[in-house]
Amino acid sequence: MMIEKQLLDTLKQAGLRVTPQRQAICAYLAGNDEHPTAAMIYEALKEDMPSLSLMTVYNTLNTLAELGAIQVIGQVGDDTVHYDPDTEPHVNVVCVSCQKIIDMPSDRLSKIREEIDSQSGFKLLGARMVFYGLCPDCQAEAGQSSGN
Amino acid sequence: MMIEKQLLDTLKQAGLRVTPQRQAICAYLAGNDEHPTAAMIYEALKEDMPSLSLMTVYNTLNTLAELGAIQVIGQVGDDTVHYDPDTEPHVNVVCVSCQKIIDMPSDRLSKIREEIDSQSGFKLLGARMVFYGLCPDCQAEAGQSSGN
DNA sequence: TTAATTAATTATAATGATTATAAATATAGA
DNA sequence: TCTATATTTATAATCATTATAATTAATTAA
Numbered sequence: 001m002m003i004e005k006q007l008l009d010t011l012k013q014a015g016l017r018v019t020p021q022r023q024a025i026c027a028y029l030a031g032n033d034e035h036p037t038a039a040m041i042y043e044a045l046k047e048d049m050p051s052l053s054l055m056t057v058y059n060t061l062n063t064l065a066e067l068g069a070i071q072v073i074g075q076v077g078d079d080t081v082h083y084d085p086d087t088e089p090h091v092n093v094v095c096v097s098c099q100k101i102i103d104m105p106s107d108r109l110s111k112i113r114e115e116i117d118s119q120s121g122f123k124l125l126g127a128r129m130v131f132y133g134l135c136p137d138c139q140a141e142a143g144q145s146s147g148n
Numbered sequence: 149m150m151i152e153k154q155l156l157d158t159l160k161q162a163g164l165r166v167t168p169q170r171q172a173i174c175a176y177l178a179g180n181d182e183h184p185t186a187a188m189i190y191e192a193l194k195e196d197m198p199s200l201s202l203m204t205v206y207n208t209l210n211t212l213a214e215l216g217a218i219q220v221i222g223q224v225g226d227d228t229v230h231y232d233p234d235t236e237p238h239v240n241v242v243c244v245s246c247q248k249i250i251d252m253p254s255d256r257l258s259k260i261r262e263e264i265d266s267q268s269g270f271k272l273l274g275a276r277m278v279f280y281g282l283c284p285d286c287q288a289e290a291g292q293s294s295g296n
Numbered sequence: 297t298t299a300a301t302t303a304a305t306t307a308t309a310a311t312g313a314t315t316a317t318a319a320a321t322a323t324a325g326a
Numbered sequence: 327t328c329t330a331t332a333t334t335t336a337t338a339a340t341c342a343t344t345a346t347a348a349t350t351a352a353t354t355a356a
Binding site: 074075081091093095096102104106108109111112113115116119120121122123124125126127128129130131132133134135136139 | 222223229239241243244250252254256257259260261263264267268269270271272273274275276277278279280281282283284287
Binding site: 016 | 331333344
């Protein structure tokens with residue numbers, strides 16, 4: 001898994017230690033496209049690593065986010081922060097009903113970034129582009145239950 | 149103020165009552181471009197309306213957001229949700245140091261929305277486009293303090 | 297206007313994600 | 327191995343937001 005190595009390298013290059021916990025968390029992030037929360041990661045890993053603490057998951061995610069190795073999507077209607085291991089510019093589309101998140105590429109996004117970069121005076125560090133809506137499944141459900 | 153009337157009309161048309169509390173909150177939102185949080189609105193209004201409760205501010209903001217009359221920006225690094233009375237497609241640029249938020253227009257945004265709309269299968273309800281970075285003031289401060 | 301109905305507001309307590317703290321443990325280097 | 331430092335863990339605390347139920351205000355009909 002290339003991306004797992006990248007995440008660990010990012011930690012190493014920042015002078016941080018590569019612990020078994022951090023390895024497990026990075027491996028989970030790398031092999032996963034469901035935009036997990038800290039709690040999801042913790043639940044998934046504690047089976048194989050019973051001593052793991054939720055605090056460590058939060059710490060590692062915060063560290064990786066500060067280093068720019070992962071993206072913070074933020075809340076999507078369920079009161080918890082989601083993370084995205086994909087740091088390439090892309091759009092997240094969130095279902096407001098079932099909280100499913102999908103990724104969509106967009107070459108226009110980098111253009112917008114260039115615009116903002118040159119016009120805002122800000123030194124840009126990251127971006128978050130989220131669309132909200134109803135996924136196909138939830139549209140179907142809504143249609144059924146309301147008789148519409 | 150045109151936009152205040154629009155907000156109140158949205159409530160009316162949804163069959164909701166236009167109470168003094170809701171009027172005050174809508175007036176505050178209309179005359180304000182600082183992307184306030186519920187707490188900010190509450191603090192600002194309770195001087196003139198001592199009986200106002202924070203719960204009412206939350207309720208009203210949630211209602212307006214559900215009706216699509218205001219935008220939810222979400223957290224910007226300070227653990228509280230910010231709202232944006234401007235529902236036209238635009239980009240929010242957030243300073244990760246001082247939490248200042250500015251608006252930037254972008255005609256590319258509607259294009260992206262069209263792309264996502266036709267390609268995702270989602271029924272889109274809203275969008276949130278946030279860039280993170282350091283505002284000019286905080287860049288200057290960072291430069292001074294680090295001697296860089 | 298008044299009574300009746302319904303919606304909105306308020307006060308209070310509860311929830312739950314995240315963070316703070318300090319002690320225990322593991323890591324990297326001499 | 328020993329030492330210094332970073333990390334993890336367990337625990338408790340914080341704080342934004344929501345739930346609940348009682349009070350109050352707004353609307354409608356008489």
